[in-house]
Amino acid sequence: MIARRLFTLALGTLLAAPVLGAVPKEAPDITLTAVSGKPIRMADLKGHVVLLDFWASWCIPCRRSFPEVDALNRELQPKGLTVIAVNVDEQQKNAYTFLEQYPHTMTVAFDTKGAAAQAFDLQAMPSSMILDRHGRIRFTHEGYTDKTIAQFRSEVLQLMGEAE
Amino acid sequence: MMALRTRLMVALTLVGAGLLATGCATVQPWQRGLLADSCMVFDANNSAAYMTHWQESREGSMGGFGVQGGGCGCK
Numbered sequence: 001m002i003a004r005r006l007f008t009l010a011l012g013t014l015l016a017a018p019v020l021g022a023v024p025k026e027a028p029d030i031t032l033t034a035v036s037g038k039p040i041r042m043a044d045l046k047g048h049v050v051l052l053d054f055w056a057s058w059c060i061p062c063r064r065s066f067p068e069v070d071a072l073n074r075e076l077q078p079k080g081l082t083v084i085a086v087n088v089d090e091q092q093k094n095a096y097t098f099l100e101q102y103p104h105t106m107t108v109a110f111d112t113k114g115a116a117a118q119a120f121d122l123q124a125m126p127s128s129m130i131l132d133r134h135g136r137i138r139f140t141h142e143g144y145t146d147k148t149i150a151q152f153r154s155e156v157l158q159l160m161g162e163a164e
Numbered sequence: 165m166m167a168l169r170t171r172l173m174v175a176l177t178l179v180g181a182g183l184l185a186t187g188c189a190t191v192q193p194w195q196r197g198l199l200a201d202s203c204m205v206f207d208a209n210n211s212a213a214y215m216t217h218w219q220e221s222r223e224g225s226m227g228g229f230g231v232q233g234g235g236c237g238c239k
Contacts, residue, residue: 058200088194117194125193 024136027129028119032086032109035099040084040109042135048082049159050131051152054117056088057098059125061144066102068149069128072156073106081156086111088125128152132159 032040053069055062066085073083083106089095092112099108111117120129124142130152132138139155141148191199198204207213 054194056194056197058197060200090195090197094197111194114192114194117192122193125196127193 024132024138027131027135027137028116030116030119032084032111032116035108035110040107045082045131046135047133047164048080049133049156051081051083051156052120052129052131053083053085054088054111054120054122054125054127055085056125057094058089062126063102065126065144065148066098066104069152070102070104070106072149072152073104076153076156077105080160083107084109086116088112088114088117088122090114130155130159132162133164 027042029041029043031042034040051069051072053065055066069083069085073081077083085104085106085108087095087108088111089098090112092110095108095110120127120137126142126144128141128148129137130139138159139151141151
């Protein structure tokens, strides 16, 4: 009887570990440079739900994701979402050519040296992170599919619904 | 004069160092701009596939370059 209870407890702990152990990680306190030249410090974004979208002009899926992330920005910015599209092109002129082709309203920042990409430990392009109001990375997405934007919307709304 | 054994050790060390110090580096996902350039594709305009098809059909040598597929015989 005791052995059975111990087995159930051990099994329960084992199954719950991934969920209980998933403590949100604090976003690295880096400073990005917006296209306008204005510095954007991650720590200053606390209090906002933030969608960080890493993109590059050479990244084929980014040609689809960029305008759709911008549309999400237009939709949810009035509700308090902050979207920052972080460009990782080593040659900024390529990013500017891309930006001319894709008009946008969201904030675009440069990470020419890849410092932010490294700090956020990017594993794929494009990659996106959704940060809660406390500056913690709550959701990470790698790549882009037809379902990604719907997931972004759902996760952002979930974080907006959380108590401050 | 260096003993033969010492020379051998030095040679092995140099060869080992050479092997370890080769230019292997991990290209991070955000650094793949140059690799993603179309000029980096071996056959960007797919001319090799066309040439193979052309050559096979002209010379009646289908299969000479290998056959794709799961055994249905179609290509």
